[in-house]
Amino acid sequence: MTEERPAQRARTAPIVPERSVAGRTLVLLVAIMTFLSAVTLGGVVLVQKSAVAWSSDVGREVTIEIRPVEGEVMESNLRTAVALAEQTPGVAAARVVSLEESQQLLEPWLGTGIDLSAIDVPRLVVVELADPEDADIAKLERDLAAIQGASLDTHAAWRQQLNAMAGTIVVSGLLVLSLIVLATVLAIIFATRGTMASNREIVDVLHFIGASNSFIAGEFQGRFLSIGFRGGIVGGLAAIVFFLAVGLTAGNVVPDEASAQLGILFGRFSLGFDGILGILAVVPVIASLTAITSRLTVRRFLSQTS
């Protein structure tokens, strides 16, 4: 051991020595918790975004279904339905789904190469809404009563189911996030208590030379804030790398066609700039959580011991 000269110590040493705080293990723990939080948050945002986009797309359309009725001319009824739809306030356009398109829609159930002309199948009119809020759907429904076999599908049941499913996933994700945060807080409390116990001599010395509890808590808080930041940055970067890697892998492994369909259903597995910002925002939150939790634990420890 050699004597330390002023030149060897450029700044005043911290009152709580760095090595006395359970540093490396806690950094790793905070990193893992930050990674889990960021991935959960990213997943929740992904589901929420997709659900909103899907619901919005579906909400911009309503469908008129005309069942074949004996004595009615289908083509005439289709034209009437299109005309009625176009007269309705808030409707942007209306078009008849052709027989070929209907055939394609039925292929998953009836197989390929069937001749629909031999079967009486219901026909569809797709109505695009200019503004779903202002469209007078009730008027359209009343007007369609004049056409025998016509009914209006606003996809409300689909949207309700979709929203319920997305809501359940979001709530579950937030619950998991809360549990991760709770586990982080508990781990920090245990680590802080351990640190306080192993630094009891420092705390006692500070007390008898007249240091306030607030000063002592601040010294320990500084240490834990640094640990929180280091762990948070490692975990946050790992989460960003994870999302980028999964996004790239999904694009390479899944065929383009399937990938496009997955994209329509679940959105792109891509964070985007706002997603990366969101994950980076998790880092100071976790660091602050670490600092605040340790401060409160130290204050409690000090008030119990002094």
Place this chain on the structure above:
Amino acid sequence: MIEFTNVGLRYGQGPEILRDLSFRIEPGSFHFLTGPSGSGKTSLLKILLLSLRPSTGKVKLFGRDVSALDQDSLLQLRRHIGIVFQEFRLLEHLTTFENVALPLRVLGQPESQYRENVTELLEWVGLGERMHALPALLSGGEKQRAAIARAVIGRPDILLADEPTGNVDPELSLRLVRLFAELNKMGTTIILATHELPLLDNFPFPRMMLDDGRVSFRD
């Protein structure tokens, strides 16, 4: 400055450590606190340091009844009291300079403000050449002088010392007590607890003797 009225102390349901102590200590005085091991010297010093509340009786420091004070007021009062322990209690990761400066650092003073004072004090106690050494490299006598310097750097009105010569040889003990005497000459009230009776004969200061929890005074 210090006034005890019928002060008693017991830990939990245990026996009485201090019994019915009543005395006054005037500002600027020097008292040796003596008594056999377990007589309650350390407990009495802890009451004076405000880290222990008596079970019965009243303690007044600087004219204030300490039992009526809240945590903040006790903290302010404690900053007028310095303490030196037998086992030094220096922080091992801080240099001598940093250990001595600690009471000023906790008050929020920047190093530029206290550097000169701390250096001067370290030179006065004979540690000018050792100010950048870690405690592990100091001898027992040097550690105790560093501990004394730390106790007086904040210019306390009262200096308490609990067996400060317990870990040093007789010659160094004598020099350390002379150092306390010098501080006393500058106006600091000193209570020095020791069980080394031969050492006391070298100094003219009155003795407070604790025995079986009771105190008696001898000039």
